[in-house]
Amino acid sequence: MPTERRSLIVLFGATGDLATRKLYPAMLKLYEKGNIRDHFAVIGTSRHKIDDAKYREIVEKSVANESSNKKLVNDFISHFYFVTHDVTNISHYADLKTKAAELDKQYTLGGNRVFYISMAPNFFGIVAKNLKSQHLLSENGGFNRLVIEKPFGRDFDSAKKLNDDLSNAFEENQIFRIDHYLGKEMIQNIEAIRFGNTIFEALWNNRYIDNIQVTLAENLGVEERAGYYDNSGALRDMVQNHIMQIVSLLAMEQPVAFKDTDIRQEKVKALRSLRVYNVAEASTNFVRGQYGGVGNSKEYRQEDGVPKDSNTETFVAGKLLFDNYRWSGTPFYIRTGKKLADKFTRVDVVFKKPLVDIFAFPQSGSAPLSANVLTIFIEPNQGFSLMVNAKNSEQGFHTEPVNLQFLEDSKRTKETPQPYERLIHDVLKGDGTNFASWPEVASAWKFVDQIRRVWDIQQPMFPNYIPGSMGPVSADELLARDHREWVYKLNK
Numbered sequence: 507m508p509t510e511r512r513s514l515i516v517l518f519g520a521t522g523d524l525a526t527r528k529l530y531p532a533m534l535k536l537y538e539k540g541n542i543r544d545h546f547a548v549i550g551t552s553r554h555k556i557d558d559a560k561y562r563e564i565v566e567k568s569v570a571n572e573s574s575n576k577k578l579v580n581d582f583i584s585h586f587y588f589v590t591h592d593v594t595n596i597s598h599y600a601d602l603k604t605k606a607a608e609l610d611k612q613y614t615l616g617g618n619r620v621f622y623i624s625m626a627p628n629f630f631g632i633v634a635k636n637l638k639s640q641h642l643l644s645e646n647g648g649f650n651r652l653v654i655e656k657p658f659g660r661d662f663d664s665a666k667k668l669n670d671d672l673s674n675a676f677e678e679n680q681i682f683r684i685d686h687y688l689g690k691e692m693i694q695n696i697e698a699i700r701f702g703n704t705i706f707e708a709l710w711n712n713r714y715i716d717n718i719q720v721t722l723a724e725n726l727g728v729e730e731r732a733g734y735y736d737n738s739g740a741l742r743d744m745v746q747n748h749i750m751q752i753v754s755l756l757a758m759e760q761p762v763a764f765k766d767t768d769i770r771q772e773k774v775k776a777l778r779s780l781r782v783y784n785v786a787e788a789s790t791n792f793v794r795g796q797y798g799g800v801g802n803s804k805e806y807r808q809e810d811g812v813p814k815d816s817n818t819e820t821f822v823a824g825k826l827l828f829d830n831y832r833w834s835g836t837p838f839y840i841r842t843g844k845k846l847a848d849k850f851t852r853v854d855v856v857f858k859k860p861l862v863d864i865f866a867f868p869q870s871g872s873a874p875l876s877a878n879v880l881t882i883f884i885e886p887n888q889g890f891s892l893m894v895n896a897k898n899s900e901q902g903f904h905t906e907p908v909n910l911q912f913l914e915d916s917k918r919t920k921e922t923p924q925p926y927e928r929l930i931h932d933v934l935k936g937d938g939t940n941f942a943s944w945p946e947v948a949s950a951w952k953f954v955d956q957i958r959r960v961w962d963i964q965q966p967m968f969p970n971y972i973p974g975s976m977g978p979v980s981a982d983e984l985l986a987r988d989h990r991e992w993v994y995k996l997n998k
């Protein structure tokens with residue numbers, strides 16, 4: 507039996523895109539499974555002038571494809587209430603306070619409150635401040651938790667300012683910074699694969715691993731989000747958050763226990779030993795790209811809302827170096843981009859080849875041994891494979907690489923809880939494991955800011971890659987320089 511979580515959720519930005527596309531469907535799943543049921547209520551807010559009935563229609567529409575059980579959906583939406591509210595208008599908080607107290611009583615919520623800000627980031631600080639000054643935080647023993655979305659600042663200084671604003675109202679352990687990649691099944695599986703298997707953890711260091719590659723590839727372009735994206739670029743949009751989080755999970759030491767404080771502590775330690783590049787290192791170890799056009803596919807600079815002379819990068823590849831005992835000398839290569847060959851996320855852990863290849867006699871005709879590669883398939887497939895060398899069954903003695911592979915079947919992949927379902931559940935449980943802590947965010951910005959600084963003063967040669975490729979040639983050259991290559995390559 508699932509444990510029912512008791513809470514009021516006050517949702518700011520309740521009529522927005524994220525709420526309607528992701529948050530309500532995720533809440534319905536939690537309701538269906540009994541993680542939330544009788545003792546939960548949602549107050550949706552925005553400047554819309556609508557009543558509860560209209561709001562419930564919006565919620566119902568947003569979950570229409572999630573369940574055919576009409577009764578369940580009707581029961582679910584009956585827990586939703588709307589308060590018209592401008593977050594910048596201090597007098598509007600009184601209505602919110604009254605409604606919160608009323609619902610707390612009606613649903614016996616024990617004073618537990620989650621404040622979820624699904625709005626543009628410039629509102630995060632204002633809302634936190636007003637929640638405190640207008641006494642929305644529950645004071646009768648229940649919990650108060652704040653959930654915020656990305657982007658968390660646009661550099662270290664703005665992120666610090668934002669964090670200071672939030673910290674005036676909430677303690678660090680009350681703040682849940684969403685990084686939806688941390689809610690993905692196979693990202694969470696990284697810890698299980700590493701720390702649940704002696705064969706991997708024993709070898710998880712620079713003595714046995716040659717390099718680690720992280721690829722987050724997208725085949726779509728900027729779609730409707732040019733306004734946001736052109737101001738951000740791939741470095742801020744994907745590297746500072748998702749990629750740095752994945753890298754920290756791959757690089758960290760074993761936590762003392764599988765709990766949020768211990769895991770966060772190890773992730774921060776790993777990120778703090780990441781080498782922050784000087785100008786020369788940043789120019790050498792990071793490359794950027796912007797997609798051009800081909801056939802019917804528009805080049806980035808022709809997308810609606812993108813300036814014709816935009817120098818925003820839609821692709822990043824880089825080499826990360828840790829200055830610590832475990833990883834010194836073993837690079838982590840990362841890449842991400844829009845309009846690439848396919849939509850997928852994967853991690854390739856490339857082990858060192860055996861020091862001596864006893865099979866490669868000139869007369870045997872055996873090809874040299876390949877490196878063992880552990881690939882973690884994050885999406886769309888969920889699973890992993892291990893490439894090992896074995897003798898093939900033909901006459902003579904020839905070795906060849908063979909693949910040991912485990913992939914979840916499509917039914918289980920489909921049934922896997924989606925990131926927002928997991929993450930909202932974690933917030934209700936008070937489990938911060940899969941959220942970014944401030945010291946992690948700060949370290950990631952310090953690293954990324956250095957790359958940005960260099961790029962802001964150098965003129966790029968854009969566009970420099972064609973849609974459907976795996977990015978500019980410079981991304982391949984980055985590894986070729988180190989006598990390496992990407993494990994995932996396009997078959998040309």
Ligand SMILES: NC(=O)C1=CN([C@@H]2O[C@H](COP(=O)(O)OP(=O)(O)OC[C@H]3O[C@@H](n4cnc5c(N)ncnc54)[C@H](OP(=O)(O)O)[C@@H]3O)[C@@H](O)[C@H]2O)C=CC1
Nearest residue numbers: 519520521522523524552553554592593624625655656657
């Ligand atoms: N959409 C997505 O896929 C993703 C979004 N995010 C992040 O989630 C957050 C929300 O994004 P998204 O849903 O796309 O944004 P939208 O612009 O779609 O929604 C913004 C919401 O805020 C409300 N709002 C705006 N101004 C005020 C105000 N002064 N007072 C009260 N309410 C206000 C709007 O309603 P009204 O105008 O009626 O007041 C609307 O409900 C952002 O931080 C974004 O970066 C993160 C990842 C993905």
Ligand SMILES: O=C1O[C@H](COP(=O)(O)O)[C@@H](O)[C@H](O)[C@H]1O
Nearest residue numbers: 656686687724743744748851885
């Ligand atoms: O955070 C973001 O992520 C999406 C990609 O997420 P995924 O779960 O579909 O892999 C990306 O398209 C978007 O630009 C970025 O803001």
